[in-house]
Amino acid sequence: MAILPIVTVPDPLLKKISEPVKKVDDKLRAFMDDMLETMYDAPGIGLAAVQVGKLWRILVIDIARDEENPKPMYFVNPEITWTSEELNTYNEGCLSIPEQYAEIERPAECKIKFIDYNGEEQEIHATGLLATCVQHEIDHLNGIVFIDYLSKIKRSMYVRKVKKLVKENE
Ligand code: ZN
DSSP states (O other): OOOOOOOTTTTTGGGGBBBOOOOOOOOHHHHHHHHHHHHHHHHSSSSGGGGTTOBSSEEEEEOOOOTTTOOOOOEEEEEEEEEEESSEEEEEEEEEEEEEEEEEEESSSEEEEEEEETOOOEOOOHHHHHHHHHHHHHHHHHOOOGGGGSSSHHHHHHHHHHHHHHHTTT
16 A cells, blocks of 8 residues: 555646546555555545546545544445435535635535445445535545635635645645
8 A cells, every 4th residue: 555645726636527437446446545545644534536646536535533443435436316405514624725624514414326445336325524525525526625615715815825834844
């Protein structure tokens, strides 16, 4: 396994639409393992392939708390098939927008159809943090980051802060 470099805003790659994956094979599983390791190392609770430079519709998520056992989830070609009318607000962060957070409102629950690590089709009903996290990550596959929901002024302030942070860490 390997830790991959994470792309940060304002990299134009983060605006691109990711392509569906044709086949889940050992090579892809090895990449998904690298994504998971990269996410744990960051640390974060979700990562989309575009964030490590691949325009493939793949997400890894683990929302287990520190004291719990890891519960990695892999989503290939995820599709939201239903969202609740009820909304929920979370203070969201993103590995591509390090150390910045904002309150974002999204449907509180959703259903997601996807292909799992073994190439099997699955559908889950997500609630709570998982629902928020899956929607945040699927946004990445469509070229959207959470600061796109904020005003233009706030967005450019966040981008400026990230640029400064990245420069300091170089
Ligand atoms: Zn993100």
